Amino acid sequence: MSQTDLEIVVDDPTAPEENSPSVTSSGTIEIIVCLLLLALAAILGYDNWRTGASWDSTGPEPGYFPFYLSVILAGGSLYGLIVALVARRGAAETFVTRAQARRVMAVFVPTLLFCVVTQFLGLYVASFLLIAGFMRLVGKIALWKSLLTAFLFTAIMFVTFDVAFDVIMPKGPLEAAFGY
Amino acid sequence: MEAFGLLLHGFAVLLTWKTLVLMMVGLVLGIFVGVLPGLGGPNGVAILLPLTFTMDPTSAIVMLSCIYWGALFGGAITSILFNIPGEAWSVATTFDGYPMAQQGRAAEALTAAFTSSFIGSLVAVLLITFLAPMISSFALKFGPPEFFAVYLLTFCSFVGLGREAKHKTVISMSLGLLLAGVGMDTVSGQLRMTFGSAELLRGINFLVAVIGLFGISEILLTMEERLALRGHAASISLRVVLSVWKDLPKYWVTLLRSSFIGCWLGITPGGAIAASFMGYNLAKRFAKEPESFGKGRIEGVFAPETAAHASGTSALLPMLALGIPGSGTAAILLGGLMVWGLNPGPLLFVEHKDFVWGLIASMYLGNVVGLVLVLTTVPIFASILRVPFAAVAPMIIVSCAIGAYAIQNAMFDIWLMLGFGVVGYVFKKIGIPLAPFTLALVLGNRAEDAFRLSMIGSGGDLKVFWSNGLVGSITTLAILLLFWPVIDGLLGRVGWTRRAKSAR
Numbered sequence: 001m002s003q004t005d006l007e008i009v010v011d012d013p014t015a016p017e018e019n020s021p022s023v024t025s026s027g028t029i030e031i032i033v034c035l036l037l038l039a040l041a042a043i044l045g046y047d048n049w050r051t052g053a054s055w056d057s058t059g060p061e062p063g064y065f066p067f068y069l070s071v072i073l074a075g076g077s078l079y080g081l082i083v084a085l086v087a088r089r090g091a092a093e094t095f096v097t098r099a100q101a102r103r104v105m106a107v108f109v110p111t112l113l114f115c116v117v118t119q120f121l122g123l124y125v126a127s128f129l130l131i132a133g134f135m136r137l138v139g140k141i142a143l144w145k146s147l148l149t150a151f152l153f154t155a156i157m158f159v160t161f162d163v164a165f166d167v168i169m170p171k172g173p174l175e176a177a178f179g180y
Numbered sequence: 181m182e183a184f185g186l187l188l189h190g191f192a193v194l195l196t197w198k199t200l201v202l203m204m205v206g207l208v209l210g211i212f213v214g215v216l217p218g219l220g221g222p223n224g225v226a227i228l229l230p231l232t233f234t235m236d237p238t239s240a241i242v243m244l245s246c247i248y249w250g251a252l253f254g255g256a257i258t259s260i261l262f263n264i265p266g267e268a269w270s271v272a273t274t275f276d277g278y279p280m281a282q283q284g285r286a287a288e289a290l291t292a293a294f295t296s297s298f299i300g301s302l303v304a305v306l307l308i309t310f311l312a313p314m315i316s317s318f319a320l321k322f323g324p325p326e327f328f329a330v331y332l333l334t335f336c337s338f339v340g341l342g343r344e345a346k347h348k349t350v351i352s353m354s355l356g357l358l359l360a361g362v363g364m365d366t367v368s369g370q371l372r373m374t375f376g377s378a379e380l381l382r383g384i385n386f387l388v389a390v391i392g393l394f395g396i397s398e399i400l401l402t403m404e405e406r407l408a409l410r411g412h413a414a415s416i417s418l419r420v421v422l423s424v425w426k427d428l429p430k431y432w433v434t435l436l437r438s439s440f441i442g443c444w445l446g447i448t449p450g451g452a453i454a455a456s457f458m459g460y461n462l463a464k465r466f467a468k469e470p471e472s473f474g475k476g477r478i479e480g481v482f483a484p485e486t487a488a489h490a491s492g493t494s495a496l497l498p499m500l501a502l503g504i505p506g507s508g509t510a511a512i513l514l515g516g517l518m519v520w521g522l523n524p525g526p527l528l529f530v531e532h533k534d535f536v537w538g539l540i541a542s543m544y545l546g547n548v549v550g551l552v553l554v555l556t557t558v559p560i561f562a563s564i565l566r567v568p569f570a571a572v573a574p575m576i577i578v579s580c581a582i583g584a585y586a587i588q589n590a591m592f593d594i595w596l597m598l599g600f601g602v603v604g605y606v607f608k609k610i611g612i613p614l615a616p617f618t619l620a621l622v623l624g625n626r627a628e629d630a631f632r633l634s635m636i637g638s639g640g641d642l643k644v645f646w647s648n649g650l651v652g653s654i655t656t657l658a659i660l661l662l663f664w665p666v667i668d669g670l671l672g673r674v675g676w677t678r679r680a681k682s683a684r
Contacts, residue, residue, distance in 0.1 A: 030610050037351060044358055047373050059636035062365040062372055065628045069358045076350040083347065095609060100404045104605075107403045111396070111577050111601075115594055118581065127578040131571070139570020153575055157582065166234050167586045 020099035025092035027084055034081035038074055045070030106138050122172030128154045187309055190537030194545060199242055202235075203542065206243040207550050210250015215257050215561045216572060222509045222618075223394045224251050226387055227579045229516055230586030237520040238535050242542040244516055245496075248509055249301070249546045252489055253554045256293035257561055260481075261286060269452040269488040272460040276473060276480025283476050287416045290558055291424040292481040296435065298551045300486035303439035304446060304493035305543040308500070312529070312540075315501035319526035324633035325644050329654035331627040332645075333661065334504055338616045340664035343454075348612045356617040359384045360624020367632060379592040386621040387515050388584045388593045389600045390508075393614050395580040396601025399573050401608060415559045424478075431482050434463050438483045442490025447498060452491040452507065459487025493543065499524060500536060504623065508615050511622045519587070 045067060052061030053068075096104065110130055117126035132150035135141040161167040162180070171180055194200075213224030225247050232240035259270040260277035273293060280289035322330075335353055342349045362373045363383030374380040428435070438459035445455040463483035464473045473480050495507035503525030505511035517524045522532060529536055554561075584597035607614060638644035646652040660667065 026610055029606065033606060033610060033612075037355070040355075044373055047375065051370060051372055055640055059640070060632050062368045062370040065631060066358055066361040066372060069354050069361070073351060073354040073358060076347045076354060079347045080351060083345075096404070103403045104400050107399055107573060107577075108602075110574070111598060114577065114581070115598055118594060119591055123578075123581065123585065127581075130578060131574040134574040135568075135571050139568050141568060141570060149571055153578070157578065161230070161582060161586070165231055167230050167582075168589070169582060169585060170591055 020097035022092075022094040022096075023098050023101050024095045025088075026095045027088040027092055029095045030084035031081060031088070034077045034084060037077040038081065041070045041074035041077060045074065107134075110134055110138075118170060120172060122175055123169040124154050124158055125172055125174050127157065186313070186533065186537045187541060189533070190539075190541030191545075193238060193534050193538040194242065194541045199239055199538075199542075202239050202243040203246045203546055203549060204553075206246025207250040207546065207553055210247035210252075210550075211254035211257075211554060211557070211561050212250070213247070214251035214254020216576070222390065222512055223398060224248075225509055225512045225516075226390045227395060227576075227583040229387060229512070229519070230583050232516065233519065233586065237517070237522055237532075238538040240520060241513070241516065241535065241539050242546075244513060245539060245542055246546045246550070248492075248513070249543075249550045250553075252301075252492055253294060253297055253550050254561060256290065256297065256485060257554075257558060260289045260293060269456040269484070269492070271453075272456040272484035272488075273481055275460065275484075276475070276477050279474070279476035280478070280481070285476065287420045288424055288478065289481050291416055291421050291555065292478050293485045294551055294554050295424060295428070296438075296482045296485040297489040298547050299435055300439050300442050300489035300491075301493045301543070301547045304443050304490045304497075305540065305547070307443050307494055308497045308543070309540055312497055312501045312536075315497070316526040316529040319502050320530075322526070324630045324637065325647065325651045326654065328627060328630035328634050329645055329651045329658065330502060330504060331623055331630060333654055333658040334619065334623070335616075335627075336658040336662035338619070340661040342613060342616070344611055344613045346665065349616050352607070352612050352614065353616040353620045356620025357624045357627070359389070360386070360621050361628065366625060366629060379590070382588060382590070384596065384621070385587050385593065386618065387512065387519075387587050388596050389621055390512055390515075390618055391580045391584045392597040392600025393604035393607075393618070394508075395576065395583075396597060397604030397608060399576055400601065400605040402569070403573065416555050421555060427478075431479060433466075434479050434483050435486050437462060437466075438486035439490045442487035442492075443494040445487075446491035446494030446507070452488040452495075455491035456484035456488040459483040496543075500528060500539075501526065503528075503626065505619060508618050511618050514622060 048063030048067035048070060051063035053063040054061055055064070110133065114126050114130040117129060128150045130150075131153055132146045135146035135149060136143055139146075158169075161169055209228060210224060213227075225244055228247055229244065232243055235243070255270045256273060256277070259273040260281050263274050263278040277289045277293060280286065338353065339346055339349045358373070360383075362380055363371070364381065365372050371381065438455075441458050441462065442452070442455045445458070446452070460473075460480060460483050463479050464470045467473065467477075467479065492507060492509070495505065495510045496513070499505040499510040499514050503514070503523070505514045514524050517528075522528060522535065580597060580601075581594050584593045585591065587593060604614060607617075634644050635641075638647075644651075645655040
């Protein structure tokens with residue numbers, strides 16, 4: 001058997017620490033989600049009722065099917081809200097700890113910024129900045145490795161999508177300067 | 181015999197250099213996304229879908245389905261070597277696969293996993309080959325009420341048979357159906373739920389939602405968890421492969437039983453997760469030494485892998501024959517078909533024979549090539565996990581954004597993807613299932629059209645769903661499945677009462 005005894009160990013320097021305090025409980029989030037869904041059901045239900053949720057001479061009006069779906073969504077959310085409120089009296093399960101929230105934000109905020117930058121500078125520049133910045137700042141990876149990886153990945157994406165497969169991505173002033 | 185002839189025609193369509201190269205590319209990409217933490221079959225297929233937009237439909241579906249097979253194979257690598265189930269259906273594989281790796285039998289476990297994946301898929305593909313044409317010719321007799329009844333059956337079985345809290349499945353499904361209706365009404369042309377937004381005129385593309393719900397949310401969840409991996413390196417020699425294959429006949433009952441369970445749960449929307457656990461539990465129940473399971477028994481790898489892959493593959497049967505996907509990935513492939521202007525369902529077998537049989541032939545060939553590929557390249561793919569996640573995560577995010585943008589060339593879709601990513605993260609954490617949401621988003625418009633056409637035909641009389649034996653049986657079955665937990669509880673109570681009386 002050529003199975004080796006060698007072990008692959010991949011340690012992440014930014015892994016969350018143990019025993020981090022809870023930010024919020026799952027019960028609280030369930031209540032918030034149910035309230036938001038209830039509000040969404042009300043808004044969509046109203047819009048569909050306004051569009052027409054009954055019958056005319058040609059059959060069901062455009063809002064008929066979605067109106068009743070809004071009612072079902074409202075019913076499900078209301079039931080979920082009651083269940084969550086009742087269950088809240090029991091043991092509160094942690095939704096996210098402070099360390100976990102920090103980590104989630106460490107990826108969410110750059111993704112949000114990436115979307116903003118894509119809008120103004122195009123996808124490839126935003127992609128380069130996201131990869132290089134994330135590797136350097138979050139992963140604490142050497143600057144030259146971060147820059148090289150970001151450049152290579154962005155270049156491969158550009159060649160694959162824009163050149164080889166004709167899938168045109170949003171571009172900004174940099175690409176325009178090169179005639180794209 | 182007709183199916184056999186058509187299958188040969190499918191191989192003729194398939195066996196061109198271009199398609200074979202695309203097949204290899206698809207398999208490699210698939211294994212890659214299967215191994216990477218934070219990605220998997222559905223995400224990989226959804227993200228890489230834009231690559232296929234400029235291809236002809238046959239080449240495109242061959243590449244996408246090969247990404248799917250590759251991802252299925254790749255998932256086993258992380259489960260066995262790193263004890264990380266890339267997908268929920270790989271959880272049962274870790275029970276015995278990881279202990280085998282710890283005992284220095286990683287190569288044996290990996291060979292068992294890949295081989296059983298292959299066997300499970302092969303049984304399911306055989307089933308598709310011979311059953312799909314029959315079902316589709318039967319489905320040609322379907323009218324709008326029958327189609328709506330089948331959609332209803334799919335939705336109700338998710339609610340009734342799902343493991344999650346029922347109200348959460350209802351929330352997920354109704355939300356998906358509602359969002360599917362955003363934009364221009366396909367019948368009257370009137371705008372619905374757009375609130376004056378020009379961006380929402382196009383509607384919410386389900387692929388954008390899927391990329392956000394699965395891709396972005398997985399990155400958020402993976403970042404949240406501890407990422408320090410500890411696993412075993414492995415390479416597979418021909419001697420180990422042959423020794424595992426030599427012992428295969430000993431396990432024929434396990435393999436056959438798991439294949440049957442997988443095919444059954446794949447065609448009905450039970451899913452690969454239920455199939456893998458059921459396969460594992462039944463193998464344990466019928467074993468001579470059930471207590472040895474969980475300690476590195478090879479049957480504990482054979483059973484869940486065979487069942488999961490039979491299920492994952494046979495989920496394509498209702499998609500091809502009826503236009504109703506049996507799994508999340510099948511739903512994404514169905515979305516792909518629609519992007520290329522093909523209408524999944526019974527007519528596909530009549531109008532696009534080359535496409536359907538090319539796809540079925542690619543399932544055979546893709547699995548054979550995939551098996552050889554994974555057996556020979558395990559060390560390379562396992563070493564992908566050495567790449568820091570801080571490098572992988574932003575690359576996945578960029579790939580997700582490219583995928584979301586390319587579908588409709590809309591910047592708004594990138595924002596939508598991010599929004600769905602947050603929704604997916606929250607929903608996963610509070611136990612709202614995402615599979616019913618995806619299916620509802622895909623099937624929403626079709627279900628609504630079938631419902632409206634049925635109601636127009638009957639003048640608004642709901643009795644149309646019981647107007648003949650076929651539609652009546654499907655609708656009744658759908659309602660029975662919806663209330664299955666209540667019925668099951670009542671049956672259990674009656675049984676308990678009887679037992680109690682007889683005990684007295």
